[in-house]
Structure formats: C-alpha cells, structure tokens
Amino acid sequence: MGPTNEADVEPVEHEGVEGRFTQKQLGAAAGERLGCSLYELPPGCQPWSYHYHAANEEALYVLSGEGTVRLDGETYRVREGDYVACPADESGAHCVVNDSDDPLRYLAVSTMRDPDVTMHPDIGKVGVYVGSPPGSEAERAFSEFFDTEDRE
Secondary structure, eight states, X not given: OOOOOGGGSOOXXXXXXXXXXXXXXXXXXXXXXXXXXXXEEOTTOBOXXXXXXXXXXXXXXXXXXXXXXXXXXXXXXXXXXXXXXXXXXXGGOEEEEOOSSSOEEEEEEEXXXXXXXXXXXXXXXXXXXXXXXXXXXXXOSEEEEEEGGGOO
C-alpha cells in the first residue's frame, strides 16, 4: 500500500473531558496494525482524563501549537517538535491539555494490543477493552468502565 495523505482521511469529532476535538485515524486508513492518529485540539480542550494502559505503549509527537502534558504525575510544557513516550504501565500515565490560544496538533502512535485495560486514577475508573483496543473503531466483544471502588 502506498502513502496515505491526511487530507484524504475524514476527521471524526469527539466530545472530550473538556471541549470537542477531531481525530484522523491515519494508521487504520493505511491498513496497518500500528495505531497512528492525528489529533487537533482547539484552545481549552482536554480530550482524555489522565490515564495509562496496561497493554499498549503510546507516543505523542507535537506537529504544531503548544500545550501541556501531564506525564507520570509531572506537568510539562510541549510545543512543535516535542516527542513524549508513554510506556504501558503506571509510569506512562498521561493527559494532554491545550491551554494555549491556538490549535494544538499532534500524532498519537500506539501498539494497538488487544485486550487492554486503562486506569484513570484521577476519576477512580478502570476501562476494559476486549476485541479491539482503545483507539480502534472496530467492534468490541466487551468494553466497559468500572469504578475502582467496586473491587472486592
């Protein structure tokens, strides 16, 4: 398969924790198993809660704009050219926020392993995904969020 141009991929609009944002699934459009999505966050947007994956490594690469990323409990300023590695464990816990006045565009790359579990420590939730990993539009056999207080 040849190159996939982002202009040929339809954006999907999502409701984030704060604000709406767009995602273009470049990896899926290219027919590859490696996840790669182009995200565009308007000012004030936070797409996901602070979280980490048990099975999937992720990496973020900032294409344009500025914002902050919370990584392993520390907050960092990010801008064009910055690369952020998010290992598949608690040390890879992350959250991106566009706290600037301009759009923030970044690539998110993921290993797309299935099944996966996501932990969301700030909101006391755990997500379980079976059949396709987070970030995939494929149908799942099981996908649910649970309160971490519910465990026995």
